[in-house]
Amino acid sequence: MATSRQISRQILPLLAAFAVAAAGDCAAQSLFQEQELPNPGNTPSPVFPVPTERQMQWYETEFYGFSHYGPNTFVGTEWGNDRPSDPTEFAPAALPDCQQWVDAMAAAGMRGAVIISKHHDGFCLWPTGSTEFNVLHGAGVSKEVNILKQFADACRANGMKFGVYVSPWDASSPLYATDAYVTDVLLKQITEICTGYGPMFEIWFDGAMGGGGYYGGSEMQNRTIDKTVYYDWENVADSIHKMQPGCVVWGREFRWCGNEDGFSGRTCWANFNSKEVFIEQQNNTGVEDGLLFIPSESDVRTTSKWFWTAEEKAKTPEQLFKIYLETIGRNSTLIMNCAPDDKGKMPDNVVESLKGLGKLLDERLAKDFAAGRHATADKVRTPGNFGADNVTDGCKDTYWTTNDGDTSGSVTIDLKRRRGIHYVMLQEYIRLGQRVRAFDIETSIDGRDWQPFAEGTTIGYKRIMAKDDNTDSYGEATEARYVRVNIRDSHTCPLLHTISIY
Numbered sequence: 001m002a003t004s005r006q007i008s009r010q011i012l013p014l015l016a017a018f019a020v021a022a023a024g025d026c027a028a029q030s031l032f033q034e035q036e037l038p039n040p041g042n043t044p045s046p047v048f049p050v051p052t053e054r055q056m057q058w059y060e061t062e063f064y065g066f067s068h069y070g071p072n073t074f075v076g077t078e079w080g081n082d083r084p085s086d087p088t089e090f091a092p093a094a095l096p097d098c099q100q101w102v103d104a105m106a107a108a109g110m111r112g113a114v115i116i117s118k119h120h121d122g123f124c125l126w127p128t129g130s131t132e133f134n135v136l137h138g139a140g141v142s143k144e145v146n147i148l149k150q151f152a153d154a155c156r157a158n159g160m161k162f163g164v165y166v167s168p169w170d171a172s173s174p175l176y177a178t179d180a181y182v183t184d185v186l187l188k189q190i191t192e193i194c195t196g197y198g199p200m201f202e203i204w205f206d207g208a209m210g211g212g213g214y215y216g217g218s219e220m221q222n223r224t225i226d227k228t229v230y231y232d233w234e235n236v237a238d239s240i241h242k243m244q245p246g247c248v249v250w251g252r253e254f255r256w257c258g259n260e261d262g263f264s265g266r267t268c269w270a271n272f273n274s275k276e277v278f279i280e281q282q283n284n285t286g287v288e289d290g291l292l293f294i295p296s297e298s299d300v301r302t303t304s305k306w307f308w309t310a311e312e313k314a315k316t317p318e319q320l321f322k323i324y325l326e327t328i329g330r331n332s333t334l335i336m337n338c339a340p341d342d343k344g345k346m347p348d349n350v351v352e353s354l355k356g357l358g359k360l361l362d363e364r365l366a367k368d369f370a371a372g373r374h375a376t377a378d379k380v381r382t383p384g385n386f387g388a389d390n391v392t393d394g395c396k397d398t399y400w401t402t403n404d405g406d407t408s409g410s411v412t413i414d415l416k417r418r419r420g421i422h423y424v425m426l427q428e429y430i431r432l433g434q435r436v437r438a439f440d441i442e443t444s445i446d447g448r449d450w451q452p453f454a455e456g457t458t459i460g461y462k463r464i465m466a467k468d469d470n471t472d473s474y475g476e477a478t479e480a481r482y483v484r485v486n487i488r489d490s491h492t493c494p495l496l497h498t499i500s501i502y
């Protein structure tokens with residue numbers, strides 16, 4: 001595939017030839033006149049594509065929970081499309097305690113939570129006007145509670161962001177795969193959700209479609225749909241933004257990372273090329289020359305299933321920590337499923353693992369040795385405020401960079417004394433586009449002899465590097481007083497806003 005540089009090499013001579021040919025024509029000449037735009041701060045030009053403000057807010061949420069809860073919880077199934085729809089399968093004996101769910105997520109360090117409002121079986125956890133297959137017609141105490149509202153309130157009580165998953169595929173609806181399903185069922189549900197429960201940060205539209213499987217034009221109830229036209233997502237997304245200006249839309253403003261096992265590519269571009277096609281490998285790595293800004297979100301389970309079953313074992317805190325490093329530490333966000341049980345509680349084993357993860361994050365990634373320390377660079381953009389100290393000043397709006405055209409450069413941080421180093425965290429100033437293509441990190445005890453620590457490709461919003469990029473174990477610390485980050489290659493000048501050392 002041609003790179004953007006190759007493409008511009010091909011296109012530029014053509015543009016120049018056109019400009020010469022048009023030179024006699026005044027109108028055409030003014031069209032090509034170079035305009036000097038005022039840029040008193042000497043701010044580097046963006047490298048497109050760049051994120052919207054809404055996407056930035058989402059990126060900064062980083063880590064959030066996912067709650068699969070519904071009839072499947074009581075029957076022990078994952079999809080619920082294997083039997084006739086029966087609302088009384090949803091039979092909580094006690095009121096679900098959403099506050100306890102969300103508290104458990106907060107203990108792991110999550111900053112938001114996404115609830116399954118309707119899974120593939122079509123059962124709605126709120127009293128919707130779109131179908132009778134909802135909580136009001138369930139058994140047990142279910143009629144007494146609007147679970148969506150309880151969950152939204154619990155998130156707000158914890159200062160966490162609130163998001164919603166809605167399955168477009170609906171095995172309960174006789175209208176599914178007709179136009180009436182989209183207008184009278186799905187859009188009605190989306191509207192109720194987006195107008196009834198306060199601000200949302202994300203809405204998830206699962207790609208599963210039943211029948212033959214995921215993400216294809218598979219068959220459901222003997223009717224075939226082409227999902228690229230059936231839902232008219234472009235317009236649905238516009239309408240969602242009118243109701244929920246801060247809410248990013250799945251598949252359009254962020255992408256599925258291509259697996260459900262909690263890892264992103266070591267190379268992971270936010271850049272992407274398609275809102276409709278899913279190619280697992282591309283979803284995992286992004287596309288360097290992609291024209292659209294659609295960053296990666298990794299979804300993963302704390303157990304082995306999405307819905308609770310009694311036999312489930314929870315992943316250990318160490319396993320969850322590794323997932324954290326391989327998702328958030330690789331320019332992706334992390335949505336971690338924590339499934340409540342049939343008593344309406346987050347099960348003890350999941351609560352313990354989440355607590356354990358929160359503890360590991362506090363122990364390993366909270367005390368930044370680099371904060372406020374002096375940093376120097378071999379190259380600094382001039383004029384302007386682009387010095388190396390910007391990477392340790394704790395401010396995400398100031399950054400170190402080089403002059404235009406300088407695609408490499410090194411930043412050295414003096415930690416003032418020897419430290420045992422486990423991780424180096426790098427953040428690009430991604431508001432102006434993802435740029436870095438290759439980097440390495442070195443450490444030194446005396447500032448003269450340097451040892452390799454790790455090397456990588458892309459950085460993006462956040463990249464966390466362990467020694468040799470090995471995420472398998474916490475391992476031994478590397479003793480050093482100095483840390484040097486060498487940007488080896490970048491699409492034009494690299495922009496780093498933070499380097500943290502743990």
Ligand code: FUL
Pocket residue numbers: 078079206207208299306
């Ligand atoms: C998948 C679904 O089919 C699973 O049941 C689960 O909801 C997961 C998050 O997405 O596509």
